[in-house]
Amino acid sequence: MVEEFLLGERPHLTRLEVNDLAGVPQEEGFELWRLLGFPQTSDDDEAFTDADVEALRQASDLARLGVLDDSSRAALVRTWGRSFARLAEWQTTLLADLATSAPDGAGEGEAAERLVTLAAEILPRIDSLQSYVWRRHLASAANRLFTSGDLGSGGPPAEVHQAVCFCDIVGFTSRSKELDDAELVAWLETFEDASTALIVEHGGRVIKNIGDEVLFVVDAPAAAARIALALVARGEDDDDEFPRVRAGVAYGEVVARLGDVFGPTVNIAARLTSVARPGTVLVDDGMHEALAGEASDEETGHDRETETPAYRWRRLHRTPVKGYSRLRPWSLREPR
Numbered sequence: 429m430v431e432e433f434l435l436g437e438r439p440h441l442t443r444l445e446v447n448d449l450a451g452v453p454q455e456e457g458f459e460l461w462r463l464l465g466f467p468q469t470s471d472d473d474e475a476f477t478d479a480d481v482e483a484l485r486q487a488s489d490l491a492r493l494g495v496l497d498d499s500s501r502a503a504l505v506r507t508w509g510r511s512f513a514r515l516a517e518w519q520t521t522l523l524a525d526l527a528t529s530a531p532d533g534a535g536e537g538e539a540a541e542r543l544v545t546l547a548a549e550i551l552p553r554i555d556s557l558q559s560y561v562w563r564r565h566l567a568s569a570a571n572r573l574f575t576s577g578d579l580g581s582g583g584p585p586a587e588v589h590q591a592v593c594f595c596d597i598v599g600f601t602s603r604s605k606e607l608d609d610a611e612l613v614a615w616l617e618t619f620e621d622a623s624t625a626l627i628v629e630h631g632g633r634v635i636k637n638i639g640d641e642v643l644f645v646v647d648a649p650a651a652a653a654r655i656a657l658a659l660v661a662r663g664e665d666d667d668d669e670f671p672r673v674r675a676g677v678a679y680g681e682v683v684a685r686l687g688d689v690f691g692p693t694v695n696i697a698a699r700l701t702s703v704a705r706p707g708t709v710l711v712d713d714g715m716h717e718a719l720a721g722e723a724s725d726e727e728t729g730h731d732r733e734t735e736t737p738a739y740r741w742r743r744l745h746r747t748p749v750k751g752y753s754r755l756r757p758w759s760l761r762e763p764r
Contacts, residue, residue: 433544434551441476443469450484460487463502464509507686519554523547590682591652591715592694593632594701595623595659595675596641603671615671616640622670623659630655635689641701645689649679649718653739656709657762664707672707676700677760679714699749700757710757716741739763 432438441449447457462468469475487505527543597603597619604612616639623642624634632646632655646652656675663672678700680693693714700710711719720741734741742759749755 433547435477436479437477439475439477441478441480442471442474443476444471446476446480446484449481450488452484452488456488457484459502460484460505463505466509503686515558523550587681587683587691589680590645590647590689590693591649591677591679591718592643592645592682592689592697593652593656593675593677594641594643594697595656595673596701598663598672598674598706600640600671618669619671619673622662626658626662627655630658635687643689643694645682649715650738652677652679653709653711653715653719653760657760660707660709661762674701674704674706675709676702676704676711676757677709677715678712679718680712695751696755699752699755703747703749703757709760710744711760712755712757715760716758737763 443457443461444454447454450457523543523546526546527540603615607615619640620637620642627634627642627644627646630646630651631648632644632651635643635645637643644655646655656677659670659673660675662668662670676697676699678693678697680696681691682693683690696712700712704710719739734743740761740763742761744757744759746754746756
């Protein structure tokens with residue numbers, strides 16, 4: 429009942445029939461299905477509808493138009509599949525919770541009927557809202573592209589200069605053992621909601637949340653420093669529900685691909701976070717040079733604090749970490 433409602437009709441086609449009706453080679457159709465993360469079916473399973481035929485035709489058209497070429501198709505389709513799979517899991521759980529909150533004595537069949545009724549009322553609104561959110565993000569990304577002046581002949585550059593920051597919760601493992609499932613989810617949502625609001629407010633972009641950690645990028649190093657310091661300050665406030673955190677920030681060339689970021693700058697930011705003490709912000713030489721200008725070891729010394737109008741700095745000893753044996757971070761603090 430639920431599947432038929434969500435798909436628009438009862439599944440009645442096999443995967444071989446879908447490929448034939450769409451006019452797409454069998455191997456290409458199977459590969460797209462796999463990349464999207466859908467369950468594999470046998471050749472005899474009637475698991476598909478006319479909507480699957482149309483979707484396969486559209487994917488084939490995008491490939492013919494050069495949007496999904498051989499080099500980008502796998503990565504782009506795989507990203508779609510993962511993103512929507514996570515979103516669908518959350519939305520299904522939400523609908524199921526509403527459906528099973530029926531009065532005592534309601535059977536499983538009644539819960540399924542209630543789920544269909546709720547879906548009929550809620551899903552069109554979710555569908556419309558998702559399209560709106562996507563278009564707003566598309567407009568924002570396009571605006572960044574056109575205002576950067578780096579269109580080039582084939583689109584945006586592979587590398588840009590950005591500040592990359594990781595911020596993670598201190599003592600997450602031990603704390604999570606003390607909480608039940610609902611409390612743990614609420615605690616993480618407090619962290620994600622508050623950190624996202626602060627990041628966006630200062631012009632940053634959240635790349636992803638990874639459990640107890642958030643990764644974000646900012647075009648302006650000064651804005652990245654303000655965000656990191658503000659996150660740490662909230663964590664040190666005993667009256668704030670925001671958890672205690674630590675952060676690492678690096679500035680340099682970043683490779684942007686399919687909404688994610690890669691490269692040595694990202695790796696250094698991650699390493700800095702791993703060695704930062706609770707309630708502190710560590711930055712690399714790139715961030716220090718961007719915010720305070722170059723300073724030699726003779727001028728700063730080891731563990732000697734210096735101050736600029738905007739920040740206090742402390743040059744720390746060399747910190748060997750995986751892949752970067754000569755990493756020498758700076759501790760960043762608010763001015764006195």
